[in-house]
Amino acid sequence: MILNQLAPYACRSENSRGRRYDEEAPVGRTQFQRDRDRIVHCNAFRRLEYKTQVFVNHEGDLFRTRLTHSLEVAQIARTLARNLQVNEDLVEAISLAHDLGHTPFGHAGQDELNDSMNQRVPEAGGFEHNLQSLRVVDELEERYASFNGLNLCFETREGILKHCSRRNAQRLGDVGERFLNRTRPSIEAQIANLADEIAYNNHDIDDGLRSGLITVDQLCELELFVTHFEGVQRRYPDVQGRRLTSEIIRAMINTLVIDLTQTTLANLAEHKPASVDDVRQAPQLVAFSSSMRKQADELKRFLHENLYRHYRVMRMMNKARTIVRELFSAFLDEPRLLPDDYRRDDALAQARAIADYIAGMTDRYAISEHRKLFQM
Numbered sequence: 196m197i198l199n200q201l202a203p204y205a206c207r208s209e210n211s212r213g214r215r216y217d218e219e220a221p222v223g224r225t226q227f228q229r230d231r232d233r234i235v236h237c238n239a240f241r242r243l244e245y246k247t248q249v250f251v252n253h254e255g256d257l258f259r260t261r262l263t264h265s266l267e268v269a270q271i272a273r274t275l276a277r278n279l280q281v282n283e284d285l286v287e288a289i290s291l292a293h294d295l296g297h298t299p300f301g302h303a304g305q306d307e308l309n310d311s312m313n314q315r316v317p318e319a320g321g322f323e324h325n326l327q328s329l330r331v332v333d334e335l336e337e338r339y340a341s342f343n344g345l346n347l348c349f350e351t352r353e354g355i356l357k358h359c360s361r362r363n364a365q366r367l368g369d370v371g372e373r374f375l376n377r378t379r380p381s382i383e384a385q386i387a388n389l390a391d392e393i394a395y396n397n398h399d400i401d402d403g404l405r406s407g408l409i410t411v412d413q414l415c416e417l418e419l420f421v422t423h424f425e426g427v428q429r430r431y432p433d434v435q436g437r438r439l440t441s442e443i444i445r446a447m448i449n450t451l452v453i454d455l456t457q458t459t460l461a462n463l464a465e466h467k468p469a470s471v472d473d474v475r476q477a478p479q480l481v482a483f484s485s486s487m488r489k490q491a492d493e494l495k496r497f498l499h500e501n502l503y504r505h506y507r508v509m510r511m512m513n514k515a516r517t518i519v520r521e522l523f524s525a526f527l528d529e530p531r532l533l534p535d536d537y538r539r540d541d542a543l544a545q546a547r548a549i550a551d552y553i554a555g556m557t558d559r560y561a562i563s564e565h566r567k568l569f570q571m
């Protein structure tokens with residue numbers, strides 16, 4: 196990227212607030228490129244391939260996994276970053292890392308791990324996947340001789356931490372500050388956050404249709420969908436099936452990206468941030484127009500009611516919860532069942548290490564561990 200093409204409100208690698216441990220500057224790439232490269236090379240990134248987005252990994256080869264989801268987020272985020280003249284390398288790094296802390300089995304896995312932690316070891320502070328993503332890059336990866344974690348730049352870590360309670364913000368130091376003084380993150384972090392939403396809303400429609408759990412007829416209740424359904428039918432009266440739905444989905448992604456770009460450009464023109472600090476003090480700048488926000492919310496609600504709570508998804512998630520709950524209890528009751536690396540002397544540290552171990556599992560690894568512990 197040619198640096199002078201970046202807008203004044205963009206994050207620049209050379210102005211980064213730096214890494215937790217000092218390192219020599221990279222040669223031949225920027226600090227944010229180095230962060231992106233470190234993320235792509237880490238173990239947690241490769242595990243995303245075998246972690247559930249909505250459908251458990253073995254249900255079908257064409258469904259999204261956390262890995263393909265993260266790639267789609269990065270692709271959408273890069274387009275937005277280029278449109279808005281901000282740092283593409285930083286949005287890519289944040290996008291590729293944003294789900295590193297996800298448990299196996301999607302939200303069911305995270306909810307159960309949080310419930311198990313709160314019920315069995317209430318003083319340990321529960322489990323939250325977004326916080327865990329930061330923990331993966333700050334503490335858990337073991338790849339470098341002189342520090343734990345990936346030692347990423349402040350701006351990448353800030354982007355990974357999308358939300359955070361006040362209690363956690365107080366102990367997190369620099370990346371927690373904005374939750375205490377209620378400022379915004381960089382524009383790159385704001386972009387990655389909304390690119391995530393554009394990606395999952397659209398690919399969950401695609402996967403939902405592919406699985407047969409939702410139908411085109413049902414989706415035609417939604418303004419965003421039916422507008423593009425009619426548009427595609429006008430342009431291609433004979434197109435049907437997968438080609439029809441793919442054309443609708445690509446048109447929806449396009450519309451959302453264009454709306455987000457135009458609304459954000461208008462917000463930038465209004466607030467005129469001249470620096471990254473101005474972005475932090477301004478209201479949220481990256482946003483959909485209010486009519487698009489309403490349509491996107493309607494879509495989210497639809498997916499909640501009709502896909503995420505479909506009885507066939509719920510059955511799978513019920514099994515997933517049982518696996519996570521039973522693994523957590525078995526390890527907590529008898530830490531000698533854990534691999535040596537995960538054994539701790541202190542009770543709170545032990546609970547956290549069990550959560551780290553389970554959160555790091557892929558779907559199939561969790562199923563196999565469960566089998567090893569509970570079946571002869």
Ligand code: MG
Nearest residue numbers: 264293294391
């Ligand atoms: Mg995501």
